[in-house]
Amino acid sequence: MPPISPKNNQKNAFPRQVEMPFAVVQGQKLSVFPDDLYIPPDALEVILEAFEGPLDLLLYLIKRQNLDILDINVSEITRQYTDYISIMQDLKFELASDYLVMAAMLTEIKSQMLLPRVSEVIEEAMDPRAELIRRLQEYEVFKNAAKNIDKLTRLDRDIFLARAELSGPDPVILRPTVTLQDIKKALESVDERSRLSQHHEISEEIISTRERMADILSRLNKQTFVTFGSLFDPIEGKLGVIVTFLAVMELMKERLVDIVQTDSFGMIYVRAQEL
Amino acid sequence: MKSLLLRQIIEGALLLSPTPLTIAELENLFSDSERPARDQILATVEDIQLDCRDRGYELVEVASGFRFQIREKLASWMHRLWEEKPKRYSNAMLETLALIAYRQPLTRGDIELVRGVAVSSDMIRTLLERGWIKIVGHRDVPGKPALYATTKEFLNYFNLSDLGQLPELKVGENMEANVHQPTLGVLESASSEITEN
Amino acid sequence: MKSLLLRQIIEGALLLSPTPLTIAELENLFSDSERPARDQILATVEDIQLDCRDRGYELVEVASGFRFQIREKLASWMHRLWEEKPKRYSNAMLETLALIAYRQPLTRGDIELVRGVAVSSDMIRTLLERGWIKIVGHRDVPGKPALYATTKEFLNYFNLSDLGQLPELKVGENMEANVHQPTLGVLESASSEITEN
Numbered sequence: 001m002p003p004i005s006p007k008n009n010q011k012n013a014f015p016r017q018v019e020m021p022f023a024v025v026q027g028q029k030l031s032v033f034p035d036d037l038y039i040p041p042d043a044l045e046v047i048l049e050a051f052e053g054p055l056d057l058l059l060y061l062i063k064r065q066n067l068d069i070l071d072i073n074v075s076e077i078t079r080q081y082t083d084y085i086s087i088m089q090d091l092k093f094e095l096a097s098d099y100l101v102m103a104a105m106l107t108e109i110k111s112q113m114l115l116p117r118v119s120e121v122i123e124e125a126m127d128p129r130a131e132l133i134r135r136l137q138e139y140e141v142f143k144n145a146a147k148n149i150d151k152l153t154r155l156d157r158d159i160f161l162a163r164a165e166l167s168g169p170d171p172v173i174l175r176p177t178v179t180l181q182d183i184k185k186a187l188e189s190v191d192e193r194s195r196l197s198q199h200h201e202i203s204e205e206i207i208s209t210r211e212r213m214a215d216i217l218s219r220l221n222k223q224t225f226v227t228f229g230s231l232f233d234p235i236e237g238k239l240g241v242i243v244t245f246l247a248v249m250e251l252m253k254e255r256l257v258d259i260v261q262t263d264s265f266g267m268i269y270v271r272a273q274e275l
Numbered sequence: 276m277k278s279l280l281l282r283q284i285i286e287g288a289l290l291l292s293p294t295p296l297t298i299a300e301l302e303n304l305f306s307d308s309e310r311p312a313r314d315q316i317l318a319t320v321e322d323i324q325l326d327c328r329d330r331g332y333e334l335v336e337v338a339s340g341f342r343f344q345i346r347e348k349l350a351s352w353m354h355r356l357w358e359e360k361p362k363r364y365s366n367a368m369l370e371t372l373a374l375i376a377y378r379q380p381l382t383r384g385d386i387e388l389v390r391g392v393a394v395s396s397d398m399i400r401t402l403l404e405r406g407w408i409k410i411v412g413h414r415d416v417p418g419k420p421a422l423y424a425t426t427k428e429f430l431n432y433f434n435l436s437d438l439g440q441l442p443e444l445k446v447g448e449n450m451e452a453n454v455h456q457p458t459l460g461v462l463e464s465a466s467s468e469i470t471e472n
Numbered sequence: 473m474k475s476l477l478l479r480q481i482i483e484g485a486l487l488l489s490p491t492p493l494t495i496a497e498l499e500n501l502f503s504d505s506e507r508p509a510r511d512q513i514l515a516t517v518e519d520i521q522l523d524c525r526d527r528g529y530e531l532v533e534v535a536s537g538f539r540f541q542i543r544e545k546l547a548s549w550m551h552r553l554w555e556e557k558p559k560r561y562s563n564a565m566l567e568t569l570a571l572i573a574y575r576q577p578l579t580r581g582d583i584e585l586v587r588g589v590a591v592s593s594d595m596i597r598t599l600l601e602r603g604w605i606k607i608v609g610h611r612d613v614p615g616k617p618a619l620y621a622t623t624k625e626f627l628n629y630f631n632l633s634d635l636g637q638l639p640e641l642k643v644g645e646n647m648e649a650n651v652h653q654p655t656l657g658v659l660e661s662a663s664s665e666i667t668e669n
Contacts, residue, residue: 052563053589098589138586141641145574146566148639153631156395157558158547162290162529162540163400164332164343164487166353175357175405176364178372180433184442186366187373190390191444193594235613239585283528284549287542290487290529291550304549331480332487345484352481352501353488366601383554393559397490 054102055139057084062136069136074113074129078106101242105132212247217256217272225260225269276309282319289323293400294410295340368398372407376429376441380411380422399423407432473506479516486520492537492628535627535634565595569604573626573638577608577619596620604629 051057061080062072085103112128153159216231232244248270251257261268288304289296301316311319320341324334332345345353364372371394374386386394402408407429413419430436485501486493498513508516517538521531529542542550551558561569568591571583583591599605604626610616627633 052567053587055588102588135586135588139588142567142570142574142586143563145570145639145641146563148642149570149573149630150561150566152639153544154558155541155629155631156393156554158544159631160287160291160542160547160550161395161397161490162287162487162542163397163490164290164345165404166350166484166488167333167335167344167347178364178369178432180435180442182369183373183376183433184444186369187377188445189366190370190374193390193597233614236581239588240581279526283526283543284546286528287546287550288553290540291542292553304552329476329480331483343487345488346480349481349484353484355501356485356489365603367603370601387559396554401490 052143054081054099055136056143057081057099058102059136059140059143069133069140072129072133074106074110074132078103078110081106097243097246098239100246101239104242212243213251213256216244216247216251220257220270220272225271228259228268228270231270276305276311278315278319281311281315282322285316285319286323289334289341289343291396292342293396293403295337295342297340300340364401367394368401371398372402375402375408375423376425376438377444379424379438382414382420382422384420473502473508475512475516478508478512479519482513482516483520486531486538486540489539492534492539494537497537532631533633534631535624539628541631564589565598568595569599569622569626572599572605572620573622573635574641576621579611579617579619581617 051060058077058081059069061077062069067073067077082103085099088099109128109132155161219231220226228248231248232241234241236244248257248259252259256273258271258273259268260271284304285301288301298313298316298320301320302310302313305311320334327333331349332343334341334343367390370390371386374389375381378385378389383394383399399408406426408423409426410421411424412422414422425438430438435441481501482498485498495510495513495517498517499507499510502508517531524530527543528546529540531538531540564587567587568583571586572578575582580591580596596605600607602625603623605620606623607618608621609619611619622635627635632638
């Protein structure tokens with residue numbers, strides 16, 4: 001189901017079409033990767049849980065090699081990233097679709113980098129890595145901002161409210177009224193919430209593909225076909241498009257939709273499968 | 276410990292605590308190595324009392340310890356604070372009250388664990404002030420956290436004769452039927468869990 | 473009104489109120505005939521602030537007004553009163569909060585775009601219930617997604633009086649030297665997008 005097959009990528013990794021050092025460590029240019037990728041399998045779940053998402057994992061991979069975000073070697077990072085992903089999948093670890101989306105994006109960039117270049121001079125704007133670099137930088141800015149917010153002086157951790165009560169007879173105070181129903185509803189909402197948060201973050205996010213599957217199904221019926229393209233909403237950007245795509249593939253696999261294409265390169269139509 | 280810092284710590288604790296503090300409880304603010312003598316704490320409390328002479332608040336000793344309170348003569352102005360707006364309680368407050376009502380007795384930590392967000396001292400204070408909850412003991416774990424439970428006044432306000440009359444909880448579709456059983460379990464085991472104050 | 477009484481009333485009200493009080497709210501403590509000039513109230517507040525210099529508490533101004541709070545340097549002793557460790561917030565929640573704080577108003581989709589992962593509705597709900605964020609409108613695109621912004625309670629909680637006091641956005645240490653123009657562009661437009669609550 002994932003759009004890429006990491007194992008194969010790994011075999012023809014290092015096409016070496018451009019000889020470019022990916023790291024400078026203590027003044028020495030490195031173009032061969034240190035072979036320290038092995039991570040004990042049981043540590044993986046823990047590691048993955050420690051990441052806030054694919055961008056976070058990528059940042060970690062880049063930082064661990066002391067690489068500069070601006071100068072990442074996409075084939076190498078893609079290889080490492082897909083290694084992680086494939087080990088996860090081998091372990092039948094349910095991966096959030098976001099991680100697969102990123103793998104797809106990396107593979108796309110990598111293939112663009114492999115295309116022959118018209119001009120020797122690679123223009124900054126034409127660099128297929130530009131968007132990824134921009135996103136990594138932007139994410140890092142907010143990852144840092146989150147750390148700074150955590151360090152801010154905070155009520156009930158660093159400072160506390162100073163309060164005193166009124167002495168003397170109880171004044172006539174208009175206090176909020178509360179009904180038993182309010183209390184019952186409050187507890188039900190707590191229970192609901194704690195039930196939801198029992199799934200850990202990653203399996204929870206699988207829902208985004210599943211949610212999308214449900215959305216698509218609700219838009220389809222058995223009588224009429226809709227065009228494949230109409231299922232996509234460009235406003236959602238690349239991520240949304242890929243999630244929709246994954247959702248359609250999943251629906252197909254689960255035999256919930258029919259997909260029809262009458263001639264090659266012709267329109268693709270989708271409808272709900274007859275039960 | 277310098278007497279200024281000692282004084283600040285005692286002042287802070289008395290203004291933070293939702294309930295009055297005894298001298299023993301004030302002693303417990305300090306680690307063994309820094310703990311001042313009881314006399315010194317008493318003298319500091321007296322010092323603070325003197326210093327408040329002209330303030331809008333005073334430090335008084337009530338049955339269960341010392342507490343800061345606002346002077347009685349200011350009551351008519353203080354009442355204006357509430358006059359217009361009986362503010363609504365926040366969802367956070369209602370959830371805290373609901374958890375104490377259905378799962379009592381439990382600690383602030385228990386509530387945070389279930390709610391997933393912090394419970395402020397202020398929320399506890401408001402519920403204590405309103406007379407709806409009380410401290411029924413302390414759990415016998417490090418730190419001896421206070422165990423909260425609802426009061427008779429809580430039952431009166433809601434016109435209940437006992438907790439069994441609380442509305443039954445709707446069990447969510449996927450929610451296992453474990454909502455009620457453990458709750459009752461907690462209530463029954465409650466007495467064994469409580470260590471007397 | 474005598475200035476001593478005026479001061480006591482303001483001190484009392486600030487210690488009694490569970491929420492910070494604005495100057496306007498302090499004015500409302502007084503009947504029309506006795507109400508002091510705004511300047512006089514402000515001067516009194518400053519007076520009280522000065523008087524607390526050596527105390528365990530201080531009078532500070534946060535987003536929704538003035539409040540008494542216990543000094544930060546006393547936190548470790550205050551935690552002994554509260555027994556349990558303060559709640560930690562997950563990185564996911566802090567990142568979401570950071571994005572809303574610096575880029576507000578923005579949609580859940582905007583947050584997901586930067587974080588690269590789905591933002592659970594549960595997290596948004598927790599932030600809404602905590603009172604840290606609110607819906608300020610809906611973006612005029614299909615689906616009309618809600619636009620989120622931070623609240624005054626968020627600022628109060630983090631001891632800030634306005635969004636301008638948030639720490640500056642910084643790129644990582646490794647990248648400081650070679651920040652790209654486009655990134656800077658993004659950052660600059662971000663700050664101009666922040667509107668006061």
